[in-house]
Amino acid sequence: MIYIIDHQDSFTHNVVHQFESFDNVVCNNYNEINENKLNNADVIVLSPGPGAPKNYPITSNIYKKFKGKKKIIGICLGFQQILYCEKGKIIEQNKIYHGYQSQIKVTSKKSLFKKNHKFKVGRYHSLKLKEPFTAKNFEITMRCAISNTAMAIENNKEKVYGFQFHPESFLTENGNLLIKKILSA
Amino acid sequence: MTKINHLKKIAKLNKSFIIYKSDKGFDLYTDFSKKIILTNSNIKNFINKATQFKFKKKETDIFIGFFGYEILNNLIGVKVKKQKGLKFPKGIFYKPETKIKLQNKLDYKNLELIKSNKPFKININKASYKVIFDKFKKKIKSGETYQIKVCTKYSNKAKIDALDFFCRLVKTNVAPEAFMIKDKNYSIISCSPENLINKKNDFITTKPIAGTLKKTPKLDKTKALAFFRKNLKETKEHNMIVDMERSDLSKICKSGTVKILKKKIIEEYKDLYHYVSLISGKIKNNISSLDIIKAMMPGGSVIGCPKISTLNLLNNQEKESRNIYTGSFGYIKFNGDMRFNIIIRAILNYKNRSEISVASGVVIDSNAKHEFNENYIKAKALIDLYK
Numbered sequence: 001m002i003y004i005i006d007h008q009d010s011f012t013h014n015v016v017h018q019f020e021s022f023d024n025v026v027c028n029n030y031n032e033i034n035e036n037k038l039n040n041a042d043v044i045v046l047s048p049g050p051g052a053p054k055n056y057p058i059t060s061n062i063y064k065k066f067k068g069k070k071k072i073i074g075i076c077l078g079f080q081q082i083l084y085c086e087k088g089k090i091i092e093q094n095k096i097y098h099g100y101q102s103q104i105k106v107t108s109k110k111s112l113f114k115k116n117h118k119f120k121v122g123r124y125h126s127l128k129l130k131e132p133f134t135a136k137n138f139e140i141t142m143r144c145a146i147s148n149t150a151m152a153i154e155n156n157k158e159k160v161y162g163f164q165f166h167p168e169s170f171l172t173e174n175g176n177l178l179i180k181k182i183l184s185a
Numbered sequence: 186m187t188k189i190n191h192l193k194k195i196a197k198l199n200k201s202f203i204i205y206k207s208d209k210g211f212d213l214y215t216d217f218s219k220k221i222i223l224t225n226s227n228i229k230n231f232i233n234k235a236t237q238f239k240f241k242k243k244e245t246d247i248f249i250g251f252f253g254y255e256i257l258n259n260l261i262g263v264k265v266k267k268q269k270g271l272k273f274p275k276g277i278f279y280k281p282e283t284k285i286k287l288q289n290k291l292d293y294k295n296l297e298l299i300k301s302n303k304p305f306k307i308n309i310n311k312a313s314y315k316v317i318f319d320k321f322k323k324k325i326k327s328g329e330t331y332q333i334k335v336c337t338k339y340s341n342k343a344k345i346d347a348l349d350f351f352c353r354l355v356k357t358n359v360a361p362e363a364f365m366i367k368d369k370n371y372s373i374i375s376c377s378p379e380n381l382i383n384k385k386n387d388f389i390t391t392k393p394i395a396g397t398l399k400k401t402p403k404l405d406k407t408k409a410l411a412f413f414r415k416n417l418k419e420t421k422e423h424n425m426i427v428d429m430e431r432s433d434l435s436k437i438c439k440s441g442t443v444k445i446l447k448k449k450i451i452e453e454y455k456d457l458y459h460y461v462s463l464i465s466g467k468i469k470n471n472i473s474s475l476d477i478i479k480a481m482m483p484g485g486s487v488i489g490c491p492k493i494s495t496l497n498l499l500n501n502q503e504k505e506s507r508n509i510y511t512g513s514f515g516y517i518k519f520n521g522d523m524r525f526n527i528i529i530r531a532i533l534n535y536k537n538r539s540e541i542s543v544a545s546g547v548v549i550d551s552n553a554k555h556e557f558n559e560n561y562i563k564a565k566a567l568i569d570l571y572k
Contacts, residue, residue: 008491008493008494009432009491010432010433010485010490010491010492010493011428011429011432011491012432013431013432013434013436014431014432014435014443016435016440017440017441017443020440020441021440021441049491050329050330050331050491050495051327051328051494052327052328077328092326096325096326096549098325098425098548098549099331099332099420099421099422099424099428100421122428124331124425124428125328126325126327126328126331126549127327166428169424169428170427170428170431170445170448171424171428
Protein backbone atom coordinates (compact mmCIF):
# COMPACT_ATOMS: atom_id res chain seq x y z
CA MET A 1 0.00 0.00 0.00
CA ILE A 2 1.14 3.54 -0.79
CA TYR A 3 0.49 6.28 1.77
CA ILE A 4 0.31 9.80 0.34
CA ILE A 5 0.72 12.71 2.72
CA ASP A 6 -1.30 15.61 1.30
CA HIS A 7 0.06 19.10 1.92
CA GLN A 8 -3.28 20.58 0.80
CA ASP A 9 -2.22 21.05 -2.76
CA SER A 10 -4.49 21.43 -5.77
CA PHE A 11 -2.50 18.74 -7.56
CA THR A 12 -2.49 16.01 -4.91
CA HIS A 13 -5.30 13.98 -6.44
CA ASN A 14 -3.47 13.79 -9.73
CA VAL A 15 -0.68 12.17 -7.73
CA VAL A 16 -3.21 9.82 -6.12
CA HIS A 17 -4.57 8.69 -9.50
CA GLN A 18 -1.08 8.22 -10.86
CA PHE A 19 0.01 5.98 -7.98
CA GLU A 20 -3.32 4.13 -7.99
CA SER A 21 -2.45 2.65 -11.36
CA PHE A 22 0.27 0.65 -9.55
CA ASP A 23 -1.03 -0.13 -6.05
CA ASN A 24 -3.65 0.69 -3.41
CA VAL A 25 -3.37 4.24 -2.17
CA VAL A 26 -4.35 5.93 1.07
CA CYS A 27 -4.22 9.71 1.06
CA ASN A 28 -4.57 11.89 4.16
CA ASN A 29 -3.99 15.49 5.09
CA TYR A 30 -0.59 16.16 6.69
CA ASN A 31 -2.23 17.09 9.99
CA GLU A 32 -4.67 14.17 10.01
CA ILE A 33 -2.20 11.29 9.70
CA ASN A 34 -3.54 7.79 10.27
CA GLU A 35 -0.61 6.24 12.20
CA ASN A 36 -1.84 2.71 11.75
CA LYS A 37 -2.08 2.95 7.99
CA LEU A 38 1.17 4.84 7.76
CA ASN A 39 2.93 2.05 9.66
CA ASN A 40 1.47 -0.53 7.30
CA ALA A 41 2.45 1.30 4.12
CA ASP A 42 5.22 0.01 1.84
CA VAL A 43 5.81 3.41 0.28
CA ILE A 44 5.33 6.95 1.62
CA VAL A 45 4.76 9.78 -0.85
CA LEU A 46 5.20 13.41 0.22
CA SER A 47 2.84 15.47 -1.94
CA PRO A 48 3.40 18.86 -3.51
CA GLY A 49 2.00 21.88 -1.68
CA PRO A 50 2.25 25.59 -0.95
CA GLY A 51 4.95 27.19 1.18
CA ALA A 52 8.30 25.86 2.35
CA PRO A 53 9.40 22.60 4.04
CA LYS A 54 9.92 24.35 7.38
CA ASN A 55 6.14 24.96 7.53
CA TYR A 56 5.50 21.21 7.82
CA PRO A 57 7.33 19.83 10.90
CA ILE A 58 5.00 16.81 11.11
CA THR A 59 6.12 15.70 7.66
CA SER A 60 9.78 16.24 8.59
CA ASN A 61 9.33 13.95 11.58
CA ILE A 62 7.67 11.26 9.47
CA TYR A 63 10.53 11.42 7.01
CA LYS A 64 13.15 11.05 9.73
CA LYS A 65 11.26 8.21 11.37
CA PHE A 66 10.81 6.12 8.22
CA LYS A 67 13.94 6.92 6.22
CA GLY A 68 15.71 3.63 5.42
CA LYS A 69 12.70 1.63 6.63
CA LYS A 70 10.26 2.38 3.83
CA LYS A 71 10.59 3.70 0.32
CA ILE A 72 9.98 7.46 0.35
CA ILE A 73 9.12 9.55 -2.69
CA GLY A 74 8.84 13.35 -2.61
CA ILE A 75 7.26 15.57 -5.25
CA CYS A 76 7.93 19.31 -5.50
CA LEU A 77 7.44 20.48 -1.90
CA GLY A 78 7.96 16.81 -0.95
CA PHE A 79 11.28 16.83 -2.80
CA GLN A 80 12.30 19.99 -0.95
CA GLN A 81 11.13 18.42 2.30
CA ILE A 82 13.58 15.53 1.83
CA LEU A 83 16.44 17.92 1.01
CA TYR A 84 15.57 20.13 3.99
CA CYS A 85 15.69 17.12 6.31
CA GLU A 86 19.06 16.22 4.82
CA LYS A 87 20.38 19.66 5.82
CA GLY A 88 19.95 21.17 2.38
CA LYS A 89 19.02 24.87 2.06
CA ILE A 90 15.80 25.73 0.21
CA ILE A 91 15.84 29.24 -1.23
CA GLU A 92 13.73 31.54 -3.42
CA GLN A 93 14.82 31.62 -7.04
CA ASN A 94 14.83 34.67 -9.28
CA LYS A 95 12.89 33.08 -12.08
CA ILE A 96 9.69 31.42 -10.95
CA TYR A 97 8.26 28.35 -12.61
CA HIS A 98 4.51 28.00 -12.12
CA GLY A 99 2.77 26.06 -14.87
CA TYR A 100 5.98 25.94 -16.82
CA GLN A 101 6.96 23.16 -19.18
CA SER A 102 10.69 22.75 -19.55
CA GLN A 103 13.26 20.28 -20.66
CA ILE A 104 15.34 18.39 -18.15
CA LYS A 105 18.26 16.03 -18.46
CA VAL A 106 19.50 12.95 -16.62
CA THR A 107 22.95 14.03 -15.48
CA SER A 108 24.23 11.15 -13.37
CA LYS A 109 25.45 7.66 -14.18
CA LYS A 110 24.11 6.49 -10.83
CA SER A 111 20.52 7.21 -11.84
CA LEU A 112 17.90 4.53 -12.51
CA PHE A 113 17.38 6.43 -15.74
CA LYS A 114 19.67 6.60 -18.72
CA LYS A 115 22.32 9.30 -18.55
CA ASN A 116 21.86 12.22 -20.97
CA HIS A 117 18.24 11.30 -21.62
CA LYS A 118 16.23 14.49 -22.12
CA PHE A 119 12.50 14.94 -21.59
CA LYS A 120 9.82 17.59 -20.98
CA VAL A 121 8.28 18.09 -17.55
CA GLY A 122 5.73 20.31 -15.81
CA ARG A 123 7.03 22.59 -13.05
CA TYR A 124 5.32 24.49 -10.24
CA HIS A 125 7.95 25.90 -7.94
CA SER A 126 9.19 29.25 -6.70
CA LEU A 127 11.80 27.70 -4.37
CA LYS A 128 14.83 25.58 -5.18
CA LEU A 129 17.77 23.74 -3.65
CA LYS A 130 20.81 25.86 -2.86
CA GLU A 131 23.97 24.22 -4.09
CA PRO A 132 26.48 22.81 -3.47
CA PHE A 133 24.51 20.11 -1.69
CA THR A 134 25.93 16.86 -0.37
CA ALA A 135 24.35 14.17 1.77
CA LYS A 136 25.38 10.60 2.34
CA ASN A 137 24.05 8.21 -0.34
CA PHE A 138 22.19 11.04 -2.14
CA GLU A 139 22.85 11.89 -5.73
CA ILE A 140 21.38 14.73 -7.81
CA THR A 141 20.42 12.82 -10.94
CA MET A 142 18.41 15.25 -13.10
CA ARG A 143 18.78 18.93 -13.85
CA CYS A 144 17.01 21.64 -15.84
CA ALA A 145 18.60 21.61 -19.29
CA ILE A 146 18.83 25.40 -19.31
CA SER A 147 19.24 26.68 -15.74
CA ASN A 148 20.92 23.54 -14.33
CA THR A 149 18.62 23.63 -11.25
CA ALA A 150 18.41 20.30 -9.41
CA MET A 151 15.35 18.40 -10.63
CA ALA A 152 15.70 14.94 -9.09
CA ILE A 153 17.52 13.17 -6.28
CA GLU A 154 18.02 9.45 -5.85
CA ASN A 155 19.25 7.48 -2.88
CA ASN A 156 19.17 3.91 -4.10
CA LYS A 157 20.64 2.55 -0.89
CA GLU A 158 17.92 3.79 1.45
CA LYS A 159 15.30 4.03 -1.31
CA VAL A 160 14.60 7.75 -1.12
CA TYR A 161 13.60 9.54 -4.32
CA GLY A 162 12.48 13.05 -5.10
CA PHE A 163 11.38 15.17 -8.04
CA GLN A 164 11.28 18.94 -8.15
CA PHE A 165 8.96 18.70 -11.16
CA HIS A 166 5.51 17.08 -11.25
CA PRO A 167 5.43 13.57 -12.77
CA GLU A 168 1.61 13.67 -12.52
CA SER A 169 1.20 16.89 -14.53
CA PHE A 170 -0.24 16.71 -18.05
CA LEU A 171 2.87 18.71 -19.00
CA THR A 172 5.20 15.83 -18.11
CA GLU A 173 6.11 13.28 -20.77
CA ASN A 174 6.01 9.65 -19.63
CA GLY A 175 5.33 10.51 -15.99
CA ASN A 176 3.73 7.11 -15.38
CA LEU A 177 6.81 5.27 -16.61
CA LEU A 178 8.98 7.31 -14.31
CA ILE A 179 6.89 6.38 -11.27
CA LYS A 180 6.70 2.75 -12.34
CA LYS A 181 10.47 2.52 -12.42
CA ILE A 182 10.90 4.16 -9.02
CA LEU A 183 8.26 1.90 -7.47
CA SER A 184 9.93 -1.23 -8.77
CA ALA A 185 13.43 -0.07 -7.74
CA MET B 186 -51.60 31.25 -34.60
CA THR B 187 -50.22 34.06 -32.58
CA LYS B 188 -46.90 33.68 -30.88
CA ILE B 189 -47.14 34.45 -27.21
CA ASN B 190 -44.57 36.84 -25.94
CA HIS B 191 -43.73 35.02 -22.72
CA LEU B 192 -41.34 37.69 -21.59
CA LYS B 193 -43.88 40.47 -21.87
CA LYS B 194 -46.39 38.34 -20.06
CA ILE B 195 -44.13 37.41 -17.22
CA ALA B 196 -42.98 40.98 -16.75
CA LYS B 197 -46.57 42.12 -16.54
CA LEU B 198 -47.56 39.44 -14.03
CA ASN B 199 -44.80 40.56 -11.70
CA LYS B 200 -43.83 36.95 -10.95
CA SER B 201 -40.44 35.67 -9.87
CA PHE B 202 -38.58 33.82 -12.62
CA ILE B 203 -35.24 32.53 -13.82
CA ILE B 204 -33.82 32.43 -17.33
CA TYR B 205 -30.87 30.14 -18.13
CA LYS B 206 -29.04 29.66 -21.43
CA SER B 207 -29.73 26.28 -23.03
CA ASP B 208 -28.16 24.60 -26.06
CA LYS B 209 -30.57 26.10 -28.55
CA GLY B 210 -31.96 29.15 -26.80
CA PHE B 211 -33.02 29.90 -23.25
CA ASP B 212 -35.11 28.16 -20.63
CA LEU B 213 -37.53 30.16 -18.54
CA TYR B 214 -38.40 28.75 -15.11
CA THR B 215 -41.23 30.15 -13.03
CA ASP B 216 -44.18 29.34 -10.72
CA PHE B 217 -41.90 28.48 -7.85
CA SER B 218 -43.51 26.17 -5.29
CA LYS B 219 -40.52 26.21 -2.94
CA LYS B 220 -37.85 28.75 -2.13
CA ILE B 221 -34.96 27.68 0.07
CA ILE B 222 -32.72 30.36 1.53
CA LEU B 223 -29.40 28.70 2.32
CA THR B 224 -27.44 29.12 5.52
CA ASN B 225 -24.25 27.46 6.73
CA SER B 226 -26.39 25.13 8.80
CA ASN B 227 -29.00 24.01 6.25
CA ILE B 228 -26.89 23.76 3.08
CA LYS B 229 -25.69 20.17 3.53
CA ASN B 230 -29.19 18.99 4.27
CA PHE B 231 -30.51 20.82 1.23
CA ILE B 232 -27.99 19.28 -1.16
CA ASN B 233 -28.45 15.80 0.26
CA LYS B 234 -32.24 16.02 0.08
CA ALA B 235 -32.38 17.58 -3.38
CA THR B 236 -31.80 14.19 -4.97
CA GLN B 237 -34.15 12.27 -2.73
CA PHE B 238 -37.35 13.47 -4.35
CA LYS B 239 -39.00 11.10 -6.75
CA PHE B 240 -37.78 11.77 -10.29
CA LYS B 241 -40.79 11.59 -12.62
CA LYS B 242 -38.76 12.62 -15.64
CA LYS B 243 -40.50 15.98 -15.63
CA GLU B 244 -38.41 18.91 -16.78
CA THR B 245 -39.32 20.74 -13.61
CA ASP B 246 -37.98 18.00 -11.32
CA ILE B 247 -35.11 20.25 -10.36
CA PHE B 248 -33.85 22.77 -7.85
CA ILE B 249 -32.41 25.84 -9.55
CA GLY B 250 -30.54 28.70 -7.90
CA PHE B 251 -27.16 29.78 -6.66
CA PHE B 252 -24.48 29.29 -4.02
CA GLY B 253 -22.63 32.44 -2.94
CA TYR B 254 -18.87 32.55 -2.40
CA GLU B 255 -18.92 32.52 1.38
CA ILE B 256 -21.15 29.49 1.81
CA LEU B 257 -18.93 27.50 -0.56
CA ASN B 258 -15.87 28.42 1.52
CA ASN B 259 -17.65 27.33 4.64
CA LEU B 260 -18.61 24.04 3.01
CA ILE B 261 -14.95 23.12 2.49
CA GLY B 262 -13.86 24.39 5.90
CA VAL B 263 -12.25 27.65 4.81
CA LYS B 264 -13.04 30.58 7.08
CA VAL B 265 -14.23 33.96 5.86
CA LYS B 266 -13.94 36.73 8.44
CA LYS B 267 -16.81 39.10 9.08
CA GLN B 268 -17.02 41.39 6.08
CA LYS B 269 -18.85 44.51 5.04
CA GLY B 270 -21.56 44.11 2.47
CA LEU B 271 -25.19 44.11 1.48
CA LYS B 272 -26.22 41.32 3.87
CA PHE B 273 -27.48 39.43 0.87
CA PRO B 274 -28.47 35.74 1.35
CA LYS B 275 -25.64 33.22 1.04
CA GLY B 276 -27.55 31.16 -1.46
CA ILE B 277 -31.11 30.63 -2.72
CA PHE B 278 -32.71 27.72 -4.58
CA TYR B 279 -36.16 27.40 -6.15
CA LYS B 280 -38.40 24.54 -7.20
CA PRO B 281 -40.10 25.59 -10.44
CA GLU B 282 -43.44 24.22 -11.61
CA THR B 283 -43.26 25.69 -15.11
CA LYS B 284 -40.52 25.59 -17.72
CA ILE B 285 -40.84 27.38 -21.05
CA LYS B 286 -38.36 27.12 -23.90
CA LEU B 287 -37.39 30.43 -25.46
CA GLN B 288 -35.54 31.20 -28.65
CA ASN B 289 -32.08 32.68 -28.78
CA LYS B 290 -33.48 36.08 -29.67
CA LEU B 291 -35.11 37.52 -26.61
CA ASP B 292 -37.70 40.06 -27.57
CA TYR B 293 -38.58 42.45 -24.80
CA LYS B 294 -38.76 46.18 -24.37
CA ASN B 295 -39.45 47.79 -21.07
CA LEU B 296 -42.39 50.08 -21.07
CA GLU B 297 -41.32 52.71 -18.63
CA LEU B 298 -37.85 54.12 -18.66
CA ILE B 299 -36.18 54.04 -15.28
CA LYS B 300 -33.61 56.75 -14.86
CA SER B 301 -32.44 56.84 -11.32
CA ASN B 302 -28.95 55.51 -11.74
CA LYS B 303 -26.00 57.04 -10.01
CA PRO B 304 -22.44 56.67 -11.32
CA PHE B 305 -20.45 53.61 -10.29
CA LYS B 306 -17.83 53.77 -7.59
CA ILE B 307 -14.93 51.35 -7.27
CA ASN B 308 -14.00 49.95 -3.85
CA ILE B 309 -10.24 49.80 -4.45
CA ASN B 310 -8.40 52.56 -6.28
CA LYS B 311 -5.37 52.04 -8.48
CA ALA B 312 -2.88 52.87 -5.73
CA SER B 313 -4.33 50.47 -3.16
CA TYR B 314 -4.72 47.83 -5.85
CA LYS B 315 -0.99 48.05 -6.48
CA VAL B 316 -0.25 47.59 -2.77
CA ILE B 317 -2.34 44.40 -2.64
CA PHE B 318 -0.86 43.24 -5.89
CA ASP B 319 2.73 43.64 -4.66
CA LYS B 320 1.90 41.92 -1.41
CA PHE B 321 0.60 38.89 -3.29
CA LYS B 322 3.61 38.86 -5.57
CA LYS B 323 5.73 38.31 -2.48
CA LYS B 324 3.47 35.42 -1.52
CA ILE B 325 4.08 33.91 -4.95
CA LYS B 326 7.83 34.21 -4.47
CA SER B 327 7.63 32.42 -1.13
CA GLY B 328 5.48 29.70 -2.69
CA GLU B 329 2.30 30.27 -0.65
CA THR B 330 0.30 30.71 -3.82
CA TYR B 331 1.12 30.12 -7.49
CA GLN B 332 -1.63 32.33 -8.85
CA ILE B 333 -4.21 34.52 -7.10
CA LYS B 334 -7.19 36.49 -8.39
CA VAL B 335 -7.70 39.87 -6.77
CA CYS B 336 -11.29 41.08 -6.75
CA THR B 337 -12.45 44.67 -7.17
CA LYS B 338 -16.04 45.81 -6.97
CA TYR B 339 -18.04 48.53 -8.69
CA SER B 340 -21.26 49.62 -7.05
CA ASN B 341 -23.95 52.25 -7.37
CA LYS B 342 -27.47 53.14 -6.33
CA ALA B 343 -29.84 52.00 -9.02
CA LYS B 344 -33.33 50.81 -9.74
CA ILE B 345 -33.20 48.50 -12.70
CA ASP B 346 -35.50 46.50 -14.93
CA ALA B 347 -33.60 43.22 -14.78
CA LEU B 348 -35.32 41.63 -17.75
CA ASP B 349 -34.56 44.61 -19.94
CA PHE B 350 -30.92 44.51 -18.82
CA PHE B 351 -30.63 40.80 -19.53
CA CYS B 352 -32.21 41.03 -22.99
CA ARG B 353 -29.91 43.85 -23.98
CA LEU B 354 -26.89 42.01 -22.58
CA VAL B 355 -27.49 38.77 -24.46
CA LYS B 356 -28.16 40.69 -27.65
CA THR B 357 -24.47 41.54 -27.80
CA ASN B 358 -23.04 38.69 -25.78
CA VAL B 359 -24.66 35.24 -25.95
CA ALA B 360 -22.52 33.62 -23.27
CA PRO B 361 -23.00 29.85 -22.88
CA GLU B 362 -23.71 30.14 -19.15
CA ALA B 363 -25.79 33.34 -19.21
CA PHE B 364 -28.62 33.54 -16.68
CA MET B 365 -30.86 35.90 -14.79
CA ILE B 366 -32.93 35.70 -11.64
CA LYS B 367 -35.75 38.09 -10.88
CA ASP B 368 -37.25 37.86 -7.44
CA LYS B 369 -39.24 40.35 -5.42
CA ASN B 370 -36.37 41.99 -3.60
CA TYR B 371 -33.37 41.25 -5.79
CA SER B 372 -32.18 40.39 -9.28
CA ILE B 373 -29.07 38.89 -10.84
CA ILE B 374 -28.01 39.32 -14.46
CA SER B 375 -24.99 37.47 -15.75
CA CYS B 376 -23.25 36.61 -18.99
CA SER B 377 -21.00 34.00 -17.47
CA PRO B 378 -19.03 32.09 -20.07
CA GLU B 379 -17.76 29.35 -17.80
CA ASN B 380 -19.26 25.96 -17.03
CA LEU B 381 -17.96 24.37 -13.83
CA ILE B 382 -19.99 21.17 -13.56
CA ASN B 383 -21.90 19.30 -16.18
CA LYS B 384 -22.96 15.92 -14.86
CA LYS B 385 -25.12 13.32 -16.58
CA ASN B 386 -25.35 9.90 -14.91
CA ASP B 387 -21.78 9.10 -13.88
CA PHE B 388 -20.12 11.29 -16.51
CA ILE B 389 -18.86 14.72 -15.46
CA THR B 390 -17.10 17.50 -17.31
CA THR B 391 -15.67 20.88 -16.38
CA LYS B 392 -14.65 23.54 -18.83
CA PRO B 393 -12.19 26.05 -17.39
CA ILE B 394 -11.42 29.28 -19.18
CA ALA B 395 -8.03 30.89 -18.67
CA GLY B 396 -7.24 33.55 -21.22
CA THR B 397 -9.53 36.06 -22.90
CA LEU B 398 -8.81 38.15 -25.95
CA LYS B 399 -10.89 40.97 -27.39
CA LYS B 400 -11.87 40.46 -31.01
CA THR B 401 -10.66 42.88 -33.64
CA PRO B 402 -11.14 42.81 -37.44
CA LYS B 403 -7.52 41.77 -37.87
CA LEU B 404 -7.58 39.02 -35.29
CA ASP B 405 -9.10 35.77 -36.52
CA LYS B 406 -9.37 32.48 -34.65
CA THR B 407 -6.04 31.12 -35.91
CA LYS B 408 -4.24 34.28 -34.91
CA ALA B 409 -5.88 34.22 -31.51
CA LEU B 410 -4.64 30.67 -30.97
CA ALA B 411 -1.16 31.68 -32.07
CA PHE B 412 -1.27 34.58 -29.61
CA PHE B 413 -2.06 32.30 -26.66
CA ARG B 414 0.47 29.65 -27.72
CA LYS B 415 3.22 32.25 -27.91
CA ASN B 416 2.23 34.09 -24.76
CA LEU B 417 4.10 32.43 -21.91
CA LYS B 418 2.11 34.11 -19.14
CA GLU B 419 -1.26 33.01 -20.55
CA THR B 420 0.08 29.52 -21.22
CA LYS B 421 1.37 29.08 -17.68
CA GLU B 422 -1.87 30.32 -16.13
CA HIS B 423 -3.86 27.97 -18.29
CA ASN B 424 -1.63 24.96 -17.58
CA MET B 425 -2.03 25.54 -13.88
CA ILE B 426 -5.83 25.60 -14.12
CA VAL B 427 -5.88 22.40 -16.21
CA ASP B 428 -3.82 20.49 -13.64
CA MET B 429 -5.89 21.92 -10.79
CA GLU B 430 -9.21 20.94 -12.39
CA ARG B 431 -7.85 17.47 -13.19
CA SER B 432 -7.03 17.13 -9.51
CA ASP B 433 -10.45 18.39 -8.36
CA LEU B 434 -12.14 15.86 -10.64
CA SER B 435 -9.78 13.11 -9.47
CA LYS B 436 -11.17 13.51 -5.94
CA ILE B 437 -14.55 12.19 -7.08
CA CYS B 438 -13.74 10.19 -10.22
CA LYS B 439 -12.63 6.62 -10.79
CA SER B 440 -8.91 6.20 -11.03
CA GLY B 441 -7.61 6.57 -14.54
CA THR B 442 -10.84 8.06 -15.98
CA VAL B 443 -9.90 11.74 -15.81
CA LYS B 444 -9.09 12.89 -19.33
CA ILE B 445 -8.45 16.16 -21.10
CA LEU B 446 -10.99 16.00 -23.94
CA LYS B 447 -10.11 19.36 -25.43
CA LYS B 448 -6.71 20.75 -24.69
CA LYS B 449 -6.17 24.50 -24.94
CA ILE B 450 -8.51 25.39 -27.76
CA ILE B 451 -10.06 28.69 -28.83
CA GLU B 452 -13.77 29.36 -28.50
CA GLU B 453 -15.16 32.24 -30.46
CA TYR B 454 -17.85 34.59 -29.14
CA LYS B 455 -19.35 37.72 -30.54
CA ASP B 456 -16.80 40.11 -29.03
CA LEU B 457 -14.05 37.88 -27.75
CA TYR B 458 -12.03 34.70 -27.84
CA HIS B 459 -11.63 32.41 -24.87
CA TYR B 460 -8.76 30.00 -24.27
CA VAL B 461 -10.55 26.87 -23.05
CA SER B 462 -9.97 23.26 -22.03
CA LEU B 463 -12.53 20.53 -21.45
CA ILE B 464 -11.79 17.88 -18.82
CA SER B 465 -13.92 14.85 -18.01
CA GLY B 466 -14.15 11.87 -15.70
CA LYS B 467 -16.36 9.01 -14.55
CA ILE B 468 -17.69 9.46 -11.05
CA LYS B 469 -16.84 6.80 -8.44
CA ASN B 470 -19.59 4.76 -6.83
CA ASN B 471 -20.91 6.13 -3.55
CA ILE B 472 -20.09 9.74 -4.37
CA SER B 473 -22.90 12.13 -3.34
CA SER B 474 -23.96 15.43 -4.85
CA LEU B 475 -22.45 17.08 -1.80
CA ASP B 476 -19.09 15.38 -2.47
CA ILE B 477 -19.16 16.68 -6.04
CA ILE B 478 -19.98 20.23 -5.00
CA LYS B 479 -17.28 20.21 -2.32
CA ALA B 480 -14.68 18.88 -4.74
CA MET B 481 -15.38 21.42 -7.48
CA MET B 482 -16.55 24.61 -5.73
CA PRO B 483 -15.63 27.38 -5.53
CA GLY B 484 -14.35 27.00 -9.09
CA GLY B 485 -10.57 27.14 -9.15
CA SER B 486 -10.06 29.18 -12.30
CA VAL B 487 -11.49 32.31 -10.63
CA ILE B 488 -9.71 31.83 -7.30
CA GLY B 489 -6.13 30.84 -8.05
CA CYS B 490 -3.96 27.93 -7.10
CA PRO B 491 -3.53 25.98 -4.87
CA LYS B 492 -7.11 26.49 -3.84
CA ILE B 493 -7.11 26.28 -0.03
CA SER B 494 -4.05 28.36 0.69
CA THR B 495 -5.07 30.91 -1.95
CA LEU B 496 -8.59 31.21 -0.52
CA ASN B 497 -7.08 31.87 2.90
CA LEU B 498 -4.89 34.63 1.49
CA LEU B 499 -7.87 36.20 -0.30
CA ASN B 500 -10.15 35.99 2.71
CA ASN B 501 -7.59 37.69 4.91
CA GLN B 502 -7.26 40.49 2.39
CA GLU B 503 -10.80 41.20 1.24
CA LYS B 504 -12.81 43.49 3.48
CA GLU B 505 -16.03 43.35 1.49
CA SER B 506 -18.22 40.34 0.88
CA ARG B 507 -18.01 38.84 -2.61
CA ASN B 508 -21.70 37.85 -2.30
CA ILE B 509 -22.57 35.93 -5.48
CA TYR B 510 -19.27 36.65 -7.22
CA THR B 511 -17.26 33.46 -7.90
CA GLY B 512 -20.08 31.41 -6.46
CA SER B 513 -22.06 29.09 -8.72
CA PHE B 514 -25.46 29.21 -10.36
CA GLY B 515 -27.21 26.19 -11.83
CA TYR B 516 -29.42 23.26 -11.03
CA ILE B 517 -29.56 19.84 -9.43
CA LYS B 518 -32.07 17.44 -10.91
CA PHE B 519 -33.91 15.00 -8.67
CA ASN B 520 -31.98 12.19 -10.37
CA GLY B 521 -28.62 13.73 -9.38
CA ASP B 522 -27.69 15.24 -12.72
CA MET B 523 -26.27 18.72 -12.39
CA ARG B 524 -25.23 21.78 -14.29
CA PHE B 525 -23.42 24.65 -12.58
CA ASN B 526 -21.49 27.64 -13.84
CA ILE B 527 -19.14 30.07 -12.16
CA ILE B 528 -20.78 33.40 -11.39
CA ILE B 529 -18.64 36.03 -13.06
CA ARG B 530 -19.58 39.02 -15.25
CA ALA B 531 -22.65 39.48 -13.13
CA ILE B 532 -24.79 42.25 -11.71
CA LEU B 533 -26.36 41.82 -8.32
CA ASN B 534 -29.13 44.30 -7.62
CA TYR B 535 -30.40 44.24 -4.05
CA LYS B 536 -32.22 46.92 -2.07
CA ASN B 537 -31.74 49.28 -5.02
CA ARG B 538 -27.98 48.90 -4.99
CA SER B 539 -26.10 47.30 -7.84
CA GLU B 540 -22.73 45.67 -7.61
CA ILE B 541 -20.41 44.26 -10.25
CA SER B 542 -17.28 42.40 -9.18
CA VAL B 543 -14.34 41.58 -11.37
CA ALA B 544 -11.00 39.92 -10.81
CA SER B 545 -7.82 39.26 -12.63
CA GLY B 546 -4.87 37.13 -11.89
CA VAL B 547 -1.65 37.90 -10.16
CA VAL B 548 1.08 35.60 -11.37
CA ILE B 549 4.74 36.42 -11.10
CA ASP B 550 4.98 38.21 -14.43
CA SER B 551 1.72 40.17 -14.36
CA ASN B 552 1.64 43.92 -14.10
CA ALA B 553 -0.55 45.82 -11.63
CA LYS B 554 -1.53 48.64 -13.97
CA HIS B 555 -2.40 46.27 -16.78
CA GLU B 556 -4.53 44.01 -14.56
CA PHE B 557 -6.31 47.00 -12.99
CA ASN B 558 -7.29 48.25 -16.44
CA GLU B 559 -8.22 44.73 -17.52
CA ASN B 560 -10.68 44.65 -14.63
CA TYR B 561 -12.40 47.74 -15.94
CA ILE B 562 -12.73 46.22 -19.42
CA LYS B 563 -14.38 43.17 -17.89
CA ALA B 564 -16.91 45.33 -16.01
CA LYS B 565 -17.55 47.77 -18.85
CA ALA B 566 -20.10 45.69 -20.82
CA LEU B 567 -22.21 45.50 -17.67
CA ILE B 568 -21.72 49.11 -16.61
CA ASP B 569 -22.77 50.22 -20.11
CA LEU B 570 -26.20 48.69 -19.54
CA TYR B 571 -26.94 51.51 -17.10
CA LYS B 572 -26.64 54.15 -19.80
